[in-house]
Amino acid sequence: MKKGKILTCFALITLCFLLVSNAYAQKSLTVGEVTAAPGEKKSGYLVVPAGSDAPEVKVPITIINGKEPGPVLALTAGVHGYEYPPVIALQRLRKKLDPSMLSGAVIMVHVANMPSFMKRTVYYNPYDWKNQNRSFPGSPDGTMTERTAWVITKEVIDQCDYLIDNHCGDGNEDLMPFLYCTEVGNPEQDRKTRELAVNFGIKVIIHEIDRPKDPSQSVYCANTALVRGKPAITTESGKLGRSDEEDIKRLTHGIYNTLKHLDMIDGEVQLLFDPVWVTEYQIIRSDYDGIFYPLVHRAQHVQKGELIGYLTDFFGETIQEVKSPYDGIVLYIIGTPPMGKGEPMASIGKFK
Ligand SMILES: [Zn+2]
Structure with a gap:
């Protein structure tokens, strides 16, 4: 009886161990x-x-x-x-x-x-x-x-x-x-x-x-x-x-x-710089179909009101000027000519 109880206990512990390890x-x-x-x-x-x-x-x-x-x-x-x-x-x-x-x-x-x-x-x-x-x-x-x-x-x-x-x-x-x-x-x-x-x-x-x-x-x-x-x-x-x-x-x-x-592989995370947080950004969209001319490039710092690009009609006449909404950085700007109405022309970010 005593031996039977010990065996039952042992079997239960083994089962628990197997369940947990599984x-x-x-x-x-x-x-x-x-x-x-x-x-x-x-x-x-x-x-x-x-x-x-x-x-x-x-x-x-x-x-x-x-x-x-x-x-x-x-x-x-x-x-x-x-x-x-x-x-x-x-x-x-x-x-x-x-x-x-x-x-x-x-x-x-x-x-x-x-x-x-x-x-x-x-x-x-x-x-x-x-x-x-x-x-x-x-x-x-x-x-x-x-x-x-x-x-x-x-x-x-x-x-x-x-x-x-x-x-x-x-x-x-x-x-x-x-x-x-x-x-x-x-x-x-x-x-x-x-x-x-x-x-x-x-x-x-x-x-x-x-x-x-x-x-x-x-x-x-x-x-x-x-x-x-x-x-x-x-x-x-x-x-x-x-x-x-x-x-x-x-x-x-x-x-x-x-x-x-995430500890999925061994090794130390290697960060090359401290992060910079952008707390606000604005995507400027086109009012018309046309041809876009950027005047700045990615990562360029721009000032509020600065002309960053313009849109012409298909004959080259300017139909929309694009100005920066604030002092910030060019996250992206369209770099090729075709521009559809309502599509992004640029995204300007503002630092914390
Ligand atoms: Zn994408």
Whole structure:
């Protein structure tokens, strides 16, 4: 009897130990068609179903599943298909990241907007002319852009703990590096988002509090994670449809910093400078279709009222002057001639 009790106790303790250790063991992760067991790196596709507007689209993804447990970090690129440094940065990271050295998992979305990437369109998907980064969380019954956003929301954002959506100046934007840090009003989550922003290592951080709070109308990719309780940032590194080495390296360096900050790989976060916070920015939009002439460039300091560009009609007659709304810095300015009515001409930031 006594011996029986001891054996029962021993069996219970063993069971508890197995349950606890299993709960903390790294598990397989499935995203779309791709499943990676602990210690595996697997690539494949998220399939966005065909609709009446467009054929099926395949979004290339990679899962790098660590051997040890830890957070799931989602990295998205190509939400805007003419923004190349994020796409190239993820290609490099996919090769270098070793699952045996990783705790947790990384999900990479290599080109989130494949039709825009293949057709080289700025801002918009060429099937429905919608902006993917204004279409989240998307809809299974919507147009191609909305269906794609929906698949990314369900398969990637719903499964991650942290998200970094990587952008740059689109094919027409002369942009300086910065990132968006958005607070949602939850002190614990906001602290983690600020830490994510500061530890990435891009100097200029735009602090925002007024993005949509409704999960069914989250609009932006990173905001879709934020309103679902997950710390997330949007990075901007690159300009004018180019793939400059310094812009790619800024992203790979920042993502390595993030992996270290989240204790997903060994090593110390390396920050090259203290952050500078931008507390306000203004996007100046065009009143007309026309031809745009910038008079300043990215990262240039400008004064309130300074002429920073002008718009002409198609005969060269000036129809709109663009002046800086305050003393600040040029976050981006359009660097190529075509300008559509209502589209951004420049974004000016104001420092804290
Ligand atoms: Zn973008």
